[in-house]
Amino acid sequence: MTALLTVADMQVTIGPVTPLDGIGFTLDRGEILGLVGESGSGKSLTAMAIMGLLPLSGGRVSAGSIRFDGTELTSLGEDAYRQLRGKRIAFISQNPMTALDPLQTIGAQVDVIGTLHFGKSRAEARRRTLEVLTQLRIPEAAAICASYPHQLSGGMKQRIVIAMALAGEPDLIIADEPTTALDVTVQAQIIHLLAELVRERGMALLLITHDMGVVAQCCDRVAVLYAGRLAEAAAIDPLFAAPAHPYTQALIACIPRDDTRKGTLAGIPGTVPAVSAYPPGCRYHPRCPQAQDICRTTVPDSRPRPSGVVACHFPGPTNG
Amino acid sequence: MSIATSTRHHGVAWRDVAVLRALRTPKGALAGGWIILVVLAAVFAPLLTPYAYDLQSLKEAYQPPSAAHWLGTDEFGRDLLTRLLYGGRTSLSVSGIAIGVSVFVGMVLGAAAGYFGKRFDQMIMVAVDLTWSFPEILVALMLVAIIGPGITGTLVAIGVAYLAQFTRLTRAQIMAIKSETYVEAARSLGASHARVLTGHLLPNALAPVLVSGMLATGDAIILEATLGFFGLGAQPPTPSWGAMMSSGTALLFKAPWIIIFPGLAVAITVVAINIYGDALIRALDIRTRLRAA
Amino acid sequence: MIGYAVRRLLMLVPVFLAVSVVIFLILHLIPGDPIDNLIRIGSSPAQREIIAQRYGLDRSLPEQYFIWLGNVLRGDLGTAIVGQRPVSTMILQALPYSLALGGAALLFSASLGILLGVIAAWKRDGWADQLIMGGVLLGSTMPTFWLGLLMILLFSVHLGWFPVSGARNWQSLVLPVLTIGLAGTALVARVTRVAMIEAQQRDFVMLLHAKGLPRWRIHLGHVLRHALTAVVTILALRIGWILGGAVTVEVVFARPGLGTLLIKALNQHDYPVVQASLLMLAMAVMLGTLLGDLIQAALDPRVRTAMS
Numbered sequence: 001m002t003a004l005l006t007v008a009d010m011q012v013t014i015g016p017v018t019p020l021d022g023i024g025f026t027l028d029r030g031e032i033l034g035l036v037g038e039s040g041s042g043k044s045l046t047a048m049a050i051m052g053l054l055p056l057s058g059g060r061v062s063a064g065s066i067r068f069d070g071t072e073l074t075s076l077g078e079d080a081y082r083q084l085r086g087k088r089i090a091f092i093s094q095n096p097m098t099a100l101d102p103l104q105t106i107g108a109q110v111d112v113i114g115t116l117h118f119g120k121s122r123a124e125a126r127r128r129t130l131e132v133l134t135q136l137r138i139p140e141a142a143a144i145c146a147s148y149p150h151q152l153s154g155g156m157k158q159r160i161v162i163a164m165a166l167a168g169e170p171d172l173i174i175a176d177e178p179t180t181a182l183d184v185t186v187q188a189q190i191i192h193l194l195a196e197l198v199r200e201r202g203m204a205l206l207l208i209t210h211d212m213g214v215v216a217q218c219c220d221r222v223a224v225l226y227a228g229r230l231a232e233a234a235a236i237d238p239l240f241a242a243p244a245h246p247y248t249q250a251l252i253a254c255i256p257r258d259d260t261r262k263g264t265l266a267g268i269p270g271t272v273p274a275v276s277a278y279p280p281g282c283r284y285h286p287r288c289p290q291a292q293d294i295c296r297t298t299v300p301d302s303r304p305r306p307s308g309v310v311a312c313h314f315p316g317p318t319n320g
Numbered sequence: 321m322s323i324a325t326s327t328r329h330h331g332v333a334w335r336d337v338a339v340l341r342a343l344r345t346p347k348g349a350l351a352g353g354w355i356i357l358v359v360l361a362a363v364f365a366p367l368l369t370p371y372a373y374d375l376q377s378l379k380e381a382y383q384p385p386s387a388a389h390w391l392g393t394d395e396f397g398r399d400l401l402t403r404l405l406y407g408g409r410t411s412l413s414v415s416g417i418a419i420g421v422s423v424f425v426g427m428v429l430g431a432a433a434g435y436f437g438k439r440f441d442q443m444i445m446v447a448v449d450l451t452w453s454f455p456e457i458l459v460a461l462m463l464v465a466i467i468g469p470g471i472t473g474t475l476v477a478i479g480v481a482y483l484a485q486f487t488r489l490t491r492a493q494i495m496a497i498k499s500e501t502y503v504e505a506a507r508s509l510g511a512s513h514a515r516v517l518t519g520h521l522l523p524n525a526l527a528p529v530l531v532s533g534m535l536a537t538g539d540a541i542i543l544e545a546t547l548g549f550f551g552l553g554a555q556p557p558t559p560s561w562g563a564m565m566s567s568g569t570a571l572l573f574k575a576p577w578i579i580i581f582p583g584l585a586v587a588i589t590v591v592a593i594n595i596y597g598d599a600l601i602r603a604l605d606i607r608t609r610l611r612a613a
Numbered sequence: 614m615i616g617y618a619v620r621r622l623l624m625l626v627p628v629f630l631a632v633s634v635v636i637f638l639i640l641h642l643i644p645g646d647p648i649d650n651l652i653r654i655g656s657s658p659a660q661r662e663i664i665a666q667r668y669g670l671d672r673s674l675p676e677q678y679f680i681w682l683g684n685v686l687r688g689d690l691g692t693a694i695v696g697q698r699p700v701s702t703m704i705l706q707a708l709p710y711s712l713a714l715g716g717a718a719l720l721f722s723a724s725l726g727i728l729l730g731v732i733a734a735w736k737r738d739g740w741a742d743q744l745i746m747g748g749v750l751l752g753s754t755m756p757t758f759w760l761g762l763l764m765i766l767l768f769s770v771h772l773g774w775f776p777v778s779g780a781r782n783w784q785s786l787v788l789p790v791l792t793i794g795l796a797g798t799a800l801v802a803r804v805t806r807v808a809m810i811e812a813q814q815r816d817f818v819m820l821l822h823a824k825g826l827p828r829w830r831i832h833l834g835h836v837l838r839h840a841l842t843a844v845v846t847i848l849a850l851r852i853g854w855i856l857g858g859a860v861t862v863e864v865v866f867a868r869p870g871l872g873t874l875l876i877k878a879l880n881q882h883d884y885p886v887v888q889a890s891l892l893m894l895a896m897a898v899m900l901g902t903l904l905g906d907l908i909q910a911a912l913d914p915r916v917r918t919a920m921s
Binding site for chain 1: 815816817819820821822823824825826827835838839842912913914915918
Binding site: 450453454455456457458461462464465466467468469538542545546549550551552565569572573576579580583586587590591594595 | 628631632635636638642643644750751753754755756758759762763765766770854856857860861864865875876879880884887894895898899902
């Protein structure tokens with residue numbers, strides 16, 4: 001059986017630049033895939049590509065394929081694509097503070113999923129909205145529906161955005177750093193809420209994050225991006241037990257542990273290069289402690305690993 | 321007036337060329353070229369035309385454009401091209417001087433308000449916001465009512481009408497950079513208020529204020545022409561673009577060219593100032609800073 | 614909402630007082646004895662005495678101001694020097710003409726300007742955008758009175774479609790409205806275009822796309838509404854400019870109205886009329902600004918919350 005979502009060898013171009021290429025991973029129902037990497041590694045762009053929203057920023061998928069439940073998305077017409085969005089593929093954006101239209105009531109913003117995608121009347125859509133809000137354990141759902149975004153807290157707004165995503169009863173949810181803009185205490189709540197919903201309903205979740213801690217807690221599998229290329233993809237346990245790519249190793253080393261003393265938080269020296277300044281060879285080589293001559297000249301191929309793939313000339317050892 | 325001294329803190333290289341760099345696009349070059357042409361024509365008016373601006377010749381009145389009188393003649397038989405060139409002197413110098421003084425006063429007020437803050441700021445801003453909420457033409461008419469028609473009235477009216485704009489803009493610039501580290505460093509090193517203002521704050525605020533002053537000069541030319549058209553600007557026989565059209569209104573059907581050419585001069589000059597100003601804004605990259613007010 | 618309107622109205626009181634002080638002072642700042650500026654040359658001492666009494670000219674300046682303000686608030690705006698008619702009657706006769714012109718021009722500029730701005734933003738950088746923005750530049754840089762004169766030449770003299778001047782029927786309103794409207798439309802179109810483009814880049818618009826809404830619904834139902842709040846804010850500040858254009862246009866088309874009244878009085882040194890018409894125009898600007906604020910509050914729930 002094929003997976004719900006299969007991205008293969010995807011390349012994205014925006015004008016003259018190619019910010020993403022050779023991206024591939026799969027995601028199945030009931031599964032949570034973590035898409036990780038530092039800012040600028042191309043995580044959000046990958047999400048936009050799957051959502052078919054690249055044209056908004058003047059980009060397009062220029063090679064490779066995105067298959068969703070048997071349908072090739074890269075060649076899908078805009079109208080058909082639009083009917084998938086919000087219904088079968090839902091999106092949760094990064095900053096709940098700016099994600100909602102400040103001029104419209106909360107209720108109206110959730111209702112539209114029902115009226116648009118399920119042909120419901122306004123009253124039916126509102127009933128469904130209240131149902132979803134209640135399922136999300138949002139108190140006083142009716143009052144919330146009548147209020148405007150600026151009257152709600154950040155955590156509540158993010159719950160509303162999640163409610164909008166759930167209202168379409170999607171097969172796939174893409175969540176782009178859904179908690180980075182929130183207070184630390186609320187972050188954990190939101191992530192757990194999402195994970196729980198996905199498991200209960202057998203949906204698939206593509207969770208974009210730069211936080212390996214979050215990944216370790218709730219993902220089944222991970223895809224690591226670096227500078228627009230896939231560095232490594234694997235199931236969660238083997239990946240944390242024996243990260244093969246030096247970049248993955250560095251990311252894992254950055255996770256603060258209980259025994260980490262204050263002031264010794266690790267970081268990776270340097271920054272992700274800009275799209276216009278991608279180095280030749282392996283794009284990680286300027287920051288890689290193990291870089292050899294070949295890394296500076298030749299792009300590493302993705303090679304299979306026991307539970308995934310890695311793109312490195314000198315991958316770390318596997319534990320079995 | 322030049323933008324040359326405006327950018328002490330952004331390096332020397334581009335400050336000398338921003339005014340010229342704006343000329344590099346075809347639009348900017350065309351617009352800048354027209355402005356230079358109009359200014360030169362006004363300055364050298366006496367050399368460019370064989371007629372005197374007040375030379376009357378009633379038997380030559382109401383002549384349409386011809387080889388002898390390129391733009392025709394008016395009701396007194398005066399050569400319109402001559403009057404247009406001399407009128408440019410009045411219109412451009414009145415607008416330019418009024419805006420120049422207004423920019424200077426506005427910078428002093430705005431800098432003082434932005435730098436010292438508190439009561440002083442409140443006092444200035446109450447007065448400024450009051451004029452800001454009324455259209456320039458209304459402010460100008462109020463002042464003309466007090467001072468009386470003529471060049472002096474026009475100068476003051478234009479100067480005051482645009483004062484609020486420059487004060488607000490300078491204040492916003494000063495407020496934005498006042499708390500930056502290099503300013504605080506200068507203060508803590510013992511520099512006086514005057515030194516900090518003239519040495520650090522004003523140079524940085526200069527570029528946006530001067531550019532908006534240039535754009536306002538375009539509006540001021542229209543305002544001058546409008547006051548002139550109402551008969552409240554330069555008084556006869558002194559020609560100005562507005563005054564020429566004022567006297568031409570009654571002759572609209574008999575000799576439309578009396579109206580058309582001064583109006584064209586105003587319109588093209590103002591369009592040119594706007595296009596060049598836009599190119600300058602782009603060259604200096606100060607669009608967001610101009611919006612601060 | 615009504616509470617908000619009342620509060621905004623009260624905020625205008627100090628502005629009105631400040632403006633009235635300036636307008637009152639006109640009489641004392643112009644050279645010469647104020648009484649000479651209030652009365653016809655060659656009036657008898659008895660007539661001078663009546664005027665001096667009425668304006669309290671023997672009292673201190675602040676007292677004179679309050680006497681004047683009291684008269685104004687009771688609707689007594691004095692007597693015109695030229696023609697000796699009560700100024701309040703003249704104002705009341707002129708007002709409907711100016712209101713009709715200003716209102717029609719505002720409506721015209723707002724509707725056409727918003728339409729053009731939306732088209733320009735929708736087809737950003739395309740030929741329609743460039744054409745509209747070119748027209749906007751021309752429209753905002755042509756002297757209003759000159760444009761009016763050209764319109765008369767073209768439409769009245771050559772084509773004979775509309776009357777040259779006056780205010781007898783609706784046809785006589787067309788050219789004046791077009792004349793003011795062009796500059797107004799240019800302003801509104803430019804502001805709308807920028808506001809639309811800025812609103813399109815807001816985060817929530819991306820989420821609307823992600824929800825599967827059609828592009829036209831996003832643009833007309835959300836982006837435009839956002840842009841409108843920005844447009845209304847700027848329009849509220851600029852309503853005065855459109856009304857200011859009415860002053861010029863009335864003179865060009867020889868229409869009765871406040872502008873004609875003011876310019877004629879300025880040229881004739883008829884100061885009671887100058888004061889009254891300036892005051893009325895200033896009030897029109899203030900009320901226009903207030904109207905803009907109220908529309909903005911109706912469009913934007915955040916403004917309502919901030920105010921209550």
